[in-house]
Amino acid sequence: MFDILMYLFENYIHSEAEVMVDHELLTDELTRAGFHQDEIYKALAWLEKLAALQDTEAYPYLTRVGNQSIRIYTSQESQILDVECRGFLMFLEQVNLLDFTTREMVIDRVMELDTKFFCIDDLKWVVLMVLFNVPGKENAYSQMEDLIFDEQEGPLH
Template identity: 80%
Template structure:
């Protein structure tokens, strides 16, 4: 499922191509690209739920969050998000790329992924997808994009 999300993001969203609204056409294209039908439906559902998170009346836990906070992770979240991932989320909050609400949206979407293994690179892509889909976070999206694509090589710069 995560591979499909990455495919969609790279081919439609990141490339600024026009996004197809017709689910049948999109499903057909993903099938031709080699993805399985059930995984396609899971990925499209995941994206729809991401869009739904923006409607605060349907997700009241997002509207009560204001100001800085300390996130206590559940046992299931700790299993999915290792120390490196949780530290990166904290870093993103400290540099104001994520606020409390977008952090919760990221965690919500991570927990809905149908994957056994989840790594820091996966987290970065989920953060990028969330920031892209939340109006008013264009600057944070751009900065996150720079973090992902402009990573410096290891070692000193000469």
Template identity: 70%
Template sequence: MFDILMYLFENLVHSESEFRVDHDELTDELIRAGFHHDEIYKALAWVEKLAALQETEAKPYLSKVTVPDSTRIYTHEEQMRLDTQCRGFIVFLEQVKVLDISTREMVIDRTMEIESNEFCLEDLKWVILMVLFNVPGKEWAYEQMEDLLFEEHDGPLH
């Protein structure tokens, strides 16, 4: 499923082509690219849920009380998906104002919906980029994240 998300982002969204394509056309294109039906439907549902998260005033991913400058406690399931390096990177992005409480929770929500046995920091970076791309008003944060993703750095970032 993550491979399909990457394909969609790189070939449709990131290339600045029209993303509002016909669902059947998009499915056919993904099948031609070698992806399986069930994985395509899961990936498209993931993208639709991401769009729905930023289009609604309701914030189900913020159902618990969150206070600015509070510490995010991860559930056991979240800790299994997001290792220490991933969680540290999320904290770093909050500290440099790339992520705020809302976008952080969107990232965690979307990360938890990815069906993958292996999830690493590079995967998380792509999820963050996809989330920021889809949230209006986060252009600066998206650019900062894009720089972090594509630039080579010497030494640790955080």
């Protein structure tokens, strides 16, 4: 499923190509690209839920109370998001690329992925997809893009 999300993001969203809204045409294209139909439906449902996360009435936990929060991860979340991933999410919050709401959106979308192996590179792409879909986060999206595509080689000083 994650491969389909990456395919869609790279071929439509990231390239600023016109996104097909007809699920049948999109499903046919993804099938021709070699993806299995059940995985295609899971990926499309994942994207629909991402769009729905902006509705705070449907997802009241995304409403922030106060301006300080500490995120305690469940055991399931800790199994998927290892220490490196959780540290990266904290870093993104500290540099104001993610806020409480977008962090929770990222965690929600990660937990819905149907994958046994998840790494920090996958997390970066999920963050990018979430930021792309949240109005008003264009600057954060651009900075996240720079983090992904302009990674420095060697130690940072």
